[in-house]
Amino acid sequence: MDYPNDLDPGAPVRGGVPEHGRIPKYYAVKAQLTALLNDLAEGETLPTERDLAVRYAVSRDTVRQALRELLLEGRLRRQGRGTVAAGPKLAQPLSLASYTEGVRRQGRRPGRTLIGLDRFPCPPALAAETGLERGEPVWHMERVLLADDERVGLESTYVAVARMPHLDTEFDPDSSFYSYVHERLGIDFGSADERIETVLATPREALLIGTPPALPMLLIHRVSYDPAGRATERVRTLYRGDRFSFTTRLGADSQ
Template sequence: MATSRESSVPYEIPDDGAAPVRAGIPEHGRVPRYYWLKARLVPLLEGLGEGGALPTERELAERYSVSRETVRQALRELLLEGRLRRSGRGTVVAGPKLEQPLALASYTEGVRRQGRVPGRTLIGLTRHPAPAGLAADLGVAAGEPMWHLERVLFADDERVGLESTYLAVERAPALDREFEPDSSFYAYLRERLGVRFGEATERLETVLATPREALLVGTPPGLPMLLIHRASRDGDGVPLERVRVLYRGDRFSFTVHLDG
C-alpha cells in the first residue's frame, strides 16, 4: 500500500541495467516516485514486446506498492515518449518511432523505407482564392485560384499525422479529376505532370494540436505534435507548393544529414 512518503525515493539502478541515464538523476539521488516506477516499467515493456497489453493501473499499483495516481503519471510520460499507445480500452507497447528525413521526399517513400505500409485518407480537396501571403509561396497573384488538399496520414493502419498541401490551380488544373487521394502527391507531380523538384525550405516546431486536429489524428488534445512548414520550388526555381504537416510527437522522429 502506498504511504504519504511516496513522493520521492532514493534512486536505485535496477539489476537489469534498464534505468534512465545518470544525467537525469539529481545529485542527491532522490527522484519522484513516478520516475522510479517508470524506470522499472521499461524492462516490463521490453518483455511484453510490440503490441503487448500492459497490466491494469490497479495491478501495477499493487505490484510496485504505489498509488494509482503514481502509475497514471508514469504511464502518461511513457505515452508521450511513444513507448506506449492506447488501443481500445487498454494500453499496449508501441513499436519504434518512425524516422522521417528532413528532405524533399514524399511521406510515402519515407515510410516504405522502414518496412511500414503508408496510407492516406482524404479529408477534403477544395478550391479557394489564394490569400496574399500564401500566393507569394505559390508564385501567383493574390486572389488566383489554388487547391487545398487535406489528408490524414497512416502507417500500418495507425493514424500518425495530418497533411495540408496548397498548390496553384494552374499547376494542376485537373487535380480533382486525375489524382487518387490515397496515393503519393509527389509521384503524381513527377510522373503525371512532369514536375522536377528543386529545393525546399522547411521549418520544424513543437505545437499542441487543436481540438479538430486531435480528433482527425486520433490523439488527446494535450499531446505534443511536431509541425513542419515547407515551401518548395521546382527544378527551374519557380515556387511550387506550400505544405503544412502535423506529426504525432509520440510516433515520429526526424533525421537530417549534415556535411562538414
C-alpha cells in the same frame, strides 16, 4: 561525463537521475515500467493500473503519471480499454523524399484518407510565402496520413491551379502526391525551405488524427521549389509526437 547504465548515447545522462540522487516516485516507476517494456513485444498488454500500483507499492496516481509520460514518448499506446507496448517510432528523413517513400523504407504500409479538396483565391499570406499572385486560383488538399492503417498525421497541401489544373480528377488522393507531380506532370523538385516546431493540435485536428488534444505534435512547414526556383507546393504537416521522429545528415559548412 558517463553514459547511462544501458550505454545508450541517446538516453538521458545518468538515466535522468539528478545530481543530488533524489528522484520522484513516478520516475522510479517509469524506469521500472521501461525495463518491463523491454521484455514485451509490440502489442502485448501491460498489467492494469491497480496491479502495477500493488507491484511497485505506490498509489495509482503515481502509476498513472508514469504511464502518461510513456504514452507521450510513444513507448505505450491505448488499445480498447487497455494499454499495450508500442512499436518503434517512424523515423522520417528530412529530405525531398515523399512521406510514402519514408514509411515504406521502414517496412510499413503508407496510406491517406482525403478530408477535402477545395479551390479558392490565393490569400495574401500564401502569396507572400510562395510568390503566387494574390487572388489566383489555388487548390487546398487536406489528408489524414496513415501507417499500417494507424492515423499518424494530418497534411494540408496548397498548389496553384494553373500548374495542376486537373488535380481534382486525375489524382488519387490515397497515393503519393510527389509521384503524381513528377511522373504525371513532369515537374521536378529542386529544393525546399522547411521549418519544424512543437505544437498542440487543435480540437479539430486531434479529432481527425484520433489523439488527445494534450498530445504534443511535430509541425512541419514546407515550401518546395522546382529547379527553376518556382514554388511547387506549400505544405503544412502535423505529425504525432509519440509516433514520429525525424532524421537528417549534416555536412560541413562550406562558408
